[in-house]
Amino acid sequence: MRLSQAFLPTLKETPADAQIASHRLMLRAGMVRQTSAGIYAWLPLGWRVLRRVERIVREEQDAAGAQEILMPTIQTADLWRQSGRYDAYGPEMLRLKDRHERDMLYGPTNEEMVTEIFRGYARSYRDLPRNLYHIQWKFRDEVRPRFGVMRGREFLMKDAYSFDLDREGAQASYRRMFVAYLRTFARMGLKAIPMRAATGPIGGNLSHEFVVLAETGESQVFLHRDLLDFDVLRAATPDYEGDLSPMVDFWTGRYAATDEEHDEAAWGAIPEDRRVSARGIEVGHIFYFGTKYSASMDLKVPGPDGALVAPEMGSYGIGVSRLVGALIEANHDEAGIRWPDSVAPFAAAVLNLKQGDAACDALCERLHAALSPDCLYDDRAERAGVKFADADLMGHPWQAIVGPRGAAAGRVELKRRATGERQEVSPEDAVARVRESRKDVGAG
Ligand code: ATP
Numbered sequence: 001m002r003l004s005q006a007f008l009p010t011l012k013e014t015p016a017d018a019q020i021a022s023h024r025l026m027l028r029a030g031m032v033r034q035t036s037a038g039i040y041a042w043l044p045l046g047w048r049v050l051r052r053v054e055r056i057v058r059e060e061q062d063a064a065g066a067q068e069i070l071m072p073t074i075q076t077a078d079l080w081r082q083s084g085r086y087d088a089y090g091p092e093m094l095r096l097k098d099r100h101e102r103d104m105l106y107g108p109t110n111e112e113m114v115t116e117i118f119r120g121y122a123r124s125y126r127d128l129p130r131n132l133y134h135i136q137w138k139f140r141d142e143v144r145p146r147f148g149v150m151r152g153r154e155f156l157m158k159d160a161y162s163f164d165l166d167r168e169g170a171q172a173s174y175r176r177m178f179v180a181y182l183r184t185f186a187r188m189g190l191k192a193i194p195m196r197a198a199t200g201p202i203g204g205n206l207s208h209e210f211v212v213l214a215e216t217g218e219s220q221v222f223l224h225r226d227l228l229d230f231d232v233l234r235a236a237t238p239d240y241e242g243d244l245s246p247m248v249d250f251w252t253g254r255y256a257a258t259d260e261e262h263d264e265a266a267w268g269a270i271p272e273d274r275r276v277s278a279r280g281i282e283v284g285h286i287f288y289f290g291t292k293y294s295a296s297m298d299l300k301v302p303g304p305d306g307a308l309v310a311p312e313m314g315s316y317g318i319g320v321s322r323l324v325g326a327l328i329e330a331n332h333d334e335a336g337i338r339w340p341d342s343v344a345p346f347a348a349a350v351l352n353l354k355q356g357d358a359a360c361d362a363l364c365e366r367l368h369a370a371l372s373p374d375c376l377y378d379d380r381a382e383r384a385g386v387k388f389a390d391a392d393l394m395g396h397p398w399q400a401i402v403g404p405r406g407a408a409a410g411r412v413e414l415k416r417r418a419t420g421e422r423q424e425v426s427p428e429d430a431v432a433r434v435r436e437s438r439k440d441v442g443a444g
C-alpha cells in the first residue's frame with residue numbers, strides 16, 4: 001500500500017482526553033475514530049490489526065475443536081426471560097423495541113441464544129460433546145466507557161460455548177479451552193496469566209480470567225511472583241487428569257486470583273517477598289457453569305441409558321478488540337507502537353528518503369512489489385524526519401530505509417522497531433528477513 005494514497009491519518013498532537021498510552025497511540029496512529037461514547041469506527045490501520053488478532057483467535061479455536069458459527073447481534077427478550085436473566089442483567093443491557101412493540105436487545109453475550117440453537121438440533125448424547133463459537137460485536141452500556149477500545153460499549157468478542165454429557169466431559173472441554181487460550185495469547189507475544197476469577201452474571205462456580213499485567217489495567221490481581229517467569233503453556237497439558245474444582249492453579253501450583261476471588265489465607269501462606277499485587281487487563285474469561293442454562297431453558301437429551309440429561313456447559317470469552325489496546329499497552333515506547341510480528345498491520349514499511357531520486361524510487365518500488373500486500377510504502381513527498389516519526393508511531397516491526405547513498409550501492413538499511421537495531425543489507429536479504437518474520441501468520 002502506498003502511503004501517499006492511503007487513508008492512514010496520523011495525528012501530531014496528543015489527544016487531550018486520552019488517558020492511557022494505548023488509547024493515545026491508537027488515536028494518533030489513526031487506527032480508530034470514536035463515533036460516540038465507547039463506540040469506535042475502525043480505520044484501515046486498526047482494522048488490519050483487529051483482523052490479525054481475530055485470525056489468531058480463530059485458528060486456535062478451530063485447532064481446539066470448536067466450530068465457528070455466526071449468531072446475530074440482535075436477540076429477542078423472550079430467550080432471556082427463559083433463563084431468568086432479562087430482569088437480572090440490569091442497565092448494561094441495551095434494550096430495544098421493534099415496530100410490533102416486541103422487546104429486543106443488543107446481545108451482551110450469547111449463552112441463551114446458543115442454548116436455544118443447540119436445543120433445536122440435539123437429539124441424543126451422540127450429539128455431545130460440541131463446542132460452538134463466534135466472533136461477533138457485543139454491546140454493553142458500560143457506566144464508564146473509557147480507555148478507548150479497552151472498555152468500549154460496542155466491542156468485538158470471541159465467545160465459545162461447550163456442551164458435554166457429564167461433568168468430566170465438561171471439565172475436559174474447559175481444560176482444552178484453557179490451553180487454547182494460553183496458545184492464543186502466546187502467539188500474540190502477550191503474557192496473559194490465568195487467575196482464579198469470579199463468575200459474575202454468567203453464573204457457575206469455576207472460572208478463570210486471563211490477565212495481562214499493566215499499571216493502567218482496571219483489575220486488581222494477586223499472584224505468586226514465580227508466575228511472572230512461569231511458562232504456563234509448557235506446564236499445561238490438555239490431558240491433565242486431576243479434578244478442576246476446587247482449584248487454584250492446577251498447572252503451576254502457584255497462587256493467582258483476581259480481586260473478587262482473593263483468598264487472604266492462601267495469600268498469607270506465601271512468603272512475603274513472593275507476593276505480587278498488581279493491576280491487570282482482563283483479556284479472556286472462561287466459565288464452567290454446569291446445567292445453569294440447559295436446565296432453565298429445557299435443553300435435554302437422552303443419555304446412553306435412555307434417561308434425559310441436561311448437558312453440562314461452559315462459556316469462553318476473549319476480548320478481541322480489547323486485545324488491540326492491551327497489545328499496545330504491552331508494546332510501546334516514547335515514539336509509538338512496537339507491534340509484535342504476528343499482529344502488525346504491515347510487516348514492514350519502506351521509507352523512501354528521497355522521493356524523485358531515480359535510484360531511490362526504483363529500489364523502493366522493488367521492495368514494495370516484493371513485500372506487497374504486507375508492506376506500507378512511504379512514498380510521500382515528505383522530509384525524512386516525518387517518515388521516521390510516522391513509521392515509529394505506526395509501529396511496523398521492520399523499516400526498510402532507502403536513501404540516495406544506499407540506493408546507489410544497492411543497499412537497504414533495515415531497522416527493527418522493537419530493538420532499534422539497524423543493519424545494512426541487500427534488498428533480497430531485506431525481503432527475506434521480513435518474510436521470515438511473518439512465515440507463521442501469512443502476509444494477507
Ligand atoms: P470486565 O470485568 O472488564 O467488565 P467482564 O468480566 O464483564 O469484563 P466477560 O463477560 O468476561 O467480561 O467478557 C469476556 C471478555 O470480553 C472479557 O474478558 C474482556 O476481554 C472483554 N470485554 C468485556 N467487556 C468489555 C468492554 N466493555 N470493552 C471491551 N472488551 C470487553
Ligand code: MG
Pocket residue numbers: 209282284285
Ligand atoms: Mg469477565
